[in-house]
Amino acid sequence: MAIDFKKQLKQGIKELQKNPIDIYDTLDRSASVGPLRPVQLTILKKWYEERRDDKELIIKLPTGAGKTLIGLLILKSKLNSGEGPCLYICPNNYLANQTKLEAERFGIEVCQFTQFNDIPREFLDGKAILITTAQKFFNGMTVFGLDARYIEIGTIVLDDSHACIDIVNNAFxxxxxxxxxxxxxxxxxxxxxxxxxxxxxxxxxxxxxxxxxxxxxxxxxxxxxxxxxxxxxxxxxxxxxxxxxxxxxxxxxxxxxxxxxxxxxxxxxxIPIEKFPAFQNAKNKILMSATTQNDTFLIQGLGFRKETVSHPLVDPTLLWSGEKMLIIPELLNADPAFSLELRSHFSKLEYPFGSVAIVPSNKKSEFYTVNGAELISQEDLIERVEYLKNNNYSKNRVNLVVISNKYDGIDLPDSACRFLILDSLPYFQNLSDSYEERVRPSGDLIQKKRAQKIEQGLGRSVRGEKDFSVILLLGNHLVNFITNSKTKKYFSPETQKQIEIGDSIMSLSGVEQFSSNTEFIKHIISVMKQCIDRDESWKEYYTQSMNRPIEILEQEENYFEMIELEYEAEREFYKGNYSLAISKIQDLADRAPDPLEKGWYLQSKARFELNNNKMQSTNTQKQAQKLNCNLLIPSDVIDYEKLEYVDGNRNQRIINFLKQYSRHEKLLQEVQTQLDYLSFGQRADKFETALDFIGQLLGYVTDRPDKKIRKGPDNLWCVRNNEYFMFECKSEVKESRESITKTEVGQFNNHCGWFEGVYGGMTKVNRFIFIPTQKVSYEGHFTHEVKVIRKHKLNYLKRNILNFIKELAAYNFSEMHIDKINQLLVTHELKTDDFESLYSEEIIVTK
Incomplete structure (x- = not known):
C-alpha cells in the first residue's frame, strides 16, 4: 500500500516562491545543469529588488550570458505572484523550440500553441508560460486580438528584441x-x-x-x-x-x-503599436537585448520612453564574454586583388571545425562558391546549422559554408564555427531603410542600424563565455566603417575593444616584412592558429586587452531626446494634431547637426503642412530639397544654379582638397573606398557619388544635376573655364549587355539638350557614358558626339588615381607646391585631356 505523504504535511496552502533566485533552487531541473551563473544572479537580484514593477524594461546582456533562463525565471516569478498570464516571444520557430527545450531542462512549466491554433488553457489560467513567435503575435489576424477585443496579459518577455522589432515593422x-x-x-x-x-x-x-x-x-x-x-x-x-x-x-x-x-x-x-492592445496594455513588458548601443529605434517602433532605453538593466561588472580574434588584413593591404585572393584561398580549404562566411547578397557569395564553398539557402539553413553543431570533426572535415544576408537568429557555438568570415557591409532589406540610407547617409539612426547588423554577425560564432572564434573581416567599406572614429562609436564597448585588438594584430604583423600576398596569407593563418590551438600568450594578451578600460565616445546628450521628439511629432500628426506636430518637427529641424538632416526634418514638416496650407507645404519642401538634393522634388520647378570654375588653378584646388585629411592613411582609405564604389555592378547612387568625389579630388568643380533637379546628366564637371565633362552612368546594367538601348540613347540626348539650354550651345563639353558596351543598338542614334568608358578603361583610370594617391605619401600636404602636383598628374596620366584620349572609346553604330 502506497504511503500518503500529503497527510504528513502541515495544514495550509504551500506558499509559492516569488524571488526568481529562490525559485531556481526549487526547480526539478536536469542533473546536467548547475547553479546560476554570477551574471544571472546579479541581474535577477537587481530585477527583483529594484525593477520588478517597471512597466517597461530592457535587460542587456552579451550573447551566451544566459538571457533565456533569466527571462523564464522572471516570468515564473510573475506567475507565482499571481500576475499572469505570462508570454515569452521569440523571433522565429527555431528559437521558440530552443527556448521550450531550455525550459524543460530547468523544470519550468511552459506550453505552446496546438496544431489547431488554440490558446492553451494553462497559459490563460496563469499556470504555465506560453512560448510563441513574434510573427504569431504581431499580425493583423492575431489570435491575441486587435483593438477593443483582446487577451489581457500580465508580463511579456520579448527575446532578441532587435530581431522582433523587424517583425513588428513587417506587421505594419x-x-x-x-x-x-x-x-x-x-x-x-x-x-x-x-x-x-x-x-x-x-x-x-x-x-x-x-x-x-x-x-x-x-x-x-x-x-x-x-x-x-x-x-x-x-x-x-x-x-x-x-x-x-x-x-x-x-x-x-x-x-x-x-x-x-x-x-x-x-x-x-x-507605427500605431496600440493596435496590438495585448502588448500595449500588458502590465510589464521586458525586452531582452544584446549589448549593442543602437536600440534607440525601440522608441519609434514600440513607443518605449527614452528613459527606459537609456537606463537598461545591466551587470556593470561584466566587461566581456567569450573570445573573438578579429583579423582585418585590409588595414595593411587594401588592394581589391588581395581581397579576392583571400576569399579564394579560404574557400578552397577543408576545415576540422565549422567555418562560415556571411555575405550581404547572393551576388557576393559568388566570390566563394566559384572556389568550392557552398551557399546555403534559407530553407536549408536550420538543417545545415544542426549538422555543423553535431558533426564529428575528428572524422569529417567540412567545406566553407556561405550564408546570404542572415546576421541574426543563427547560433553556431563551439566547434560549429571556429572560423567566421564577415564580408562587406550588410544591406538593408526593407525599402524604407534603403531609402533613408540614401537620403540621410550620415544620420545616427541608419548608422546604428548598420552597426547592429554587423555586431549581430560578429556574435554568430561565439555563444558563451568560454567560446572562442577567429573572425576575418573583408571588404574595404566594412573595414572603414568599423575602424572609423565617426562610426566605431556605434558599437558596444566590448566590440570596440575587440576592434582595437584586431587593429593591434595588424600593426604587430607589419605588411612590409612579407615579400608577397602569399607570404602575408601564411602569416594570417599562423596568427589564426594561435587562437584556435589555444596559444597561452594569445589568451593572456586577449584577456589583458579586454580588461583594460577603453575610451568610449559618448553619444550626444540630446540624442535620445531627438529620437523621442521625432516619434512624438509623427504620433501627433497621426492623431490629427497638425499644429503640434509641425511645432515639434520644426524644433528638430532647428537642432539638426547638418544640412542633410535639417532637410530631412523639413520634408516631414512639409508633409505635416499639406493638410492646412498646400502653398506653405510646397515652399517648405523647396527649402528641404535645397538643403538635401536627395529628397523629393516639389511640384513647382526648382531653379538650377549653373556650375562655374571659380578657382582657375586646378592644382591648387587639389592641394586644398588634400588638406582635409590629417594623415595620408585616411586619404588612401577614403579614396580606396570610393574607387570600390566606382565599379560596374555597384548601385547607381553610390557610383555617381564616388564619381563626384573623384572629380573633386582631381581639382574640378562638380555637380549632380539629375540628383538635384531630376533633369540633366548624372554627373557634371567643370574642368576649365567654360569647359565641361558630362557623364551618364549605367553602372547597374549587366556586363554581358550587347548594346546601348534606344531608351538609353534617347535619355542621353535629352540631357544634351538640357545642357545646351542651360549652358548655351557654344559651350565646350565632352560627353561620356559609363557602360559595359560601346555598341549602339540599330534603333538608337546619338544627336551629339559621345564617348564610352568601359570596364577596362575605368579600371585603368582607377589604377592611375590610386597610384597618384599612393605617391602622395612622401609629401606633407600643407607644404606641397602646385608644380609638384602638376608633375604627378603628368606622371600618372591624369591631365584633363587624358580623359578623352586614354580613358574613353568611340561608339560603334550597329548597321
Whole structure:
C-alpha cells in the first residue's frame, strides 16, 4: 500500500516562491545543469529588488550570458505572484523550440500553441508560460486580438528584441512584388508623379534594374489614397496583404510608399503599436537585448520612453564574454586583388571545425562558391546549422559554408564555427531603410542600424563565455566603417575593444616584412592558429586587452531626446494634431547637426503642412530639397544654379582638397573606398557619388544635376573655364549587355539638350557614358558626339588615381607646391585631356 505523504504535511496552502533566485533552487531541473551563473544572479537580484514593477524594461546582456533562463525565471516569478498570464516571444520557430527545450531542462512549466491554433488553457489560467513567435503575435489576424477585443496579459518577455522589432515593422507593412496585379496597377497609377521625380531613374525602375528605388511623393500618395485603397482591396486576400490589411486599411493616407524595380513597400510613418492592445496594455513588458548601443529605434517602433532605453538593466561588472580574434588584413593591404585572393584561398580549404562566411547578397557569395564553398539557402539553413553543431570533426572535415544576408537568429557555438568570415557591409532589406540610407547617409539612426547588423554577425560564432572564434573581416567599406572614429562609436564597448585588438594584430604583423600576398596569407593563418590551438600568450594578451578600460565616445546628450521628439511629432500628426506636430518637427529641424538632416526634418514638416496650407507645404519642401538634393522634388520647378570654375588653378584646388585629411592613411582609405564604389555592378547612387568625389579630388568643380533637379546628366564637371565633362552612368546594367538601348540613347540626348539650354550651345563639353558596351543598338542614334568608358578603361583610370594617391605619401600636404602636383598628374596620366584620349572609346553604330 502506497504511503500518503500529503497527510504528513502541515495544514495550509504551500506558499509559492516569488524571488526568481529562490525559485531556481526549487526547480526539478536536469542533473546536467548547475547553479546560476554570477551574471544571472546579479541581474535577477537587481530585477527583483529594484525593477520588478517597471512597466517597461530592457535587460542587456552579451550573447551566451544566459538571457533565456533569466527571462523564464522572471516570468515564473510573475506567475507565482499571481500576475499572469505570462508570454515569452521569440523571433522565429527555431528559437521558440530552443527556448521550450531550455525550459524543460530547468523544470519550468511552459506550453505552446496546438496544431489547431488554440490558446492553451494553462497559459490563460496563469499556470504555465506560453512560448510563441513574434510573427504569431504581431499580425493583423492575431489570435491575441486587435483593438477593443483582446487577451489581457500580465508580463511579456520579448527575446532578441532587435530581431522582433523587424517583425513588428513587417506587421505594419505591405510588400507587393513585381509581376503581381497590385504592383502593376499602383505603378500605372503613380507613373506621372514618379517621372516628375526623375525620368532616368523611373526608366531604370521599369526595366527592373536591381537597385533602382524611388519614393512615391507624399502629396501624390495622399491625393490618390482612395484609388490606392480600391486597388489594395481587390487583392486583400493575397498572402502579401491579408496579414496587414486589417491594421493598415484605415490609415493608408498616412502611410509612406517606396517602389523599386522588384517591389512596392507600404508602411505607416508612425507605427500605431496600440493596435496590438495585448502588448500595449500588458502590465510589464521586458525586452531582452544584446549589448549593442543602437536600440534607440525601440522608441519609434514600440513607443518605449527614452528613459527606459537609456537606463537598461545591466551587470556593470561584466566587461566581456567569450573570445573573438578579429583579423582585418585590409588595414595593411587594401588592394581589391588581395581581397579576392583571400576569399579564394579560404574557400578552397577543408576545415576540422565549422567555418562560415556571411555575405550581404547572393551576388557576393559568388566570390566563394566559384572556389568550392557552398551557399546555403534559407530553407536549408536550420538543417545545415544542426549538422555543423553535431558533426564529428575528428572524422569529417567540412567545406566553407556561405550564408546570404542572415546576421541574426543563427547560433553556431563551439566547434560549429571556429572560423567566421564577415564580408562587406550588410544591406538593408526593407525599402524604407534603403531609402533613408540614401537620403540621410550620415544620420545616427541608419548608422546604428548598420552597426547592429554587423555586431549581430560578429556574435554568430561565439555563444558563451568560454567560446572562442577567429573572425576575418573583408571588404574595404566594412573595414572603414568599423575602424572609423565617426562610426566605431556605434558599437558596444566590448566590440570596440575587440576592434582595437584586431587593429593591434595588424600593426604587430607589419605588411612590409612579407615579400608577397602569399607570404602575408601564411602569416594570417599562423596568427589564426594561435587562437584556435589555444596559444597561452594569445589568451593572456586577449584577456589583458579586454580588461583594460577603453575610451568610449559618448553619444550626444540630446540624442535620445531627438529620437523621442521625432516619434512624438509623427504620433501627433497621426492623431490629427497638425499644429503640434509641425511645432515639434520644426524644433528638430532647428537642432539638426547638418544640412542633410535639417532637410530631412523639413520634408516631414512639409508633409505635416499639406493638410492646412498646400502653398506653405510646397515652399517648405523647396527649402528641404535645397538643403538635401536627395529628397523629393516639389511640384513647382526648382531653379538650377549653373556650375562655374571659380578657382582657375586646378592644382591648387587639389592641394586644398588634400588638406582635409590629417594623415595620408585616411586619404588612401577614403579614396580606396570610393574607387570600390566606382565599379560596374555597384548601385547607381553610390557610383555617381564616388564619381563626384573623384572629380573633386582631381581639382574640378562638380555637380549632380539629375540628383538635384531630376533633369540633366548624372554627373557634371567643370574642368576649365567654360569647359565641361558630362557623364551618364549605367553602372547597374549587366556586363554581358550587347548594346546601348534606344531608351538609353534617347535619355542621353535629352540631357544634351538640357545642357545646351542651360549652358548655351557654344559651350565646350565632352560627353561620356559609363557602360559595359560601346555598341549602339540599330534603333538608337546619338544627336551629339559621345564617348564610352568601359570596364577596362575605368579600371585603368582607377589604377592611375590610386597610384597618384599612393605617391602622395612622401609629401606633407600643407607644404606641397602646385608644380609638384602638376608633375604627378603628368606622371600618372591624369591631365584633363587624358580623359578623352586614354580613358574613353568611340561608339560603334550597329548597321
Amino acid at each position: 507593412s505591405i510588400t507587393l512584388n513585381k509581376g503581381e496585379g497590385a504592383y502593376e496597377e499602383l505603378l500605372d497609377l503613380f507613373t506621372p508623379n514618379l517621372k516628375q521625380q526623375g525620368e532616368g531613374t523611373f526608366i531604370d525602375l521599369c526595366e527592373g534594374e536591381f537597385d533602382s528605388l524611388m519614393q512615391i511623393p507624399y502629396w501624390s500618395w495622399e491625393e490618390k489614397s482612395s484609388d490606392v485603397l480600391r486597388i489594395l482591396s481587390k487583392y486583400k486576400y493575397v498572402e502579401e496583404i491579408k496579414f496587414s490589411w486589417s491594421i493598415l486599411k484605415d490609415i493608408i493616407p498616412k502611410c509612406k510608399a517606396f517602389i523599386s524595380g522588384n517591389s512596392i513597400e507600404i508602411s505607416p510613418y508612425y
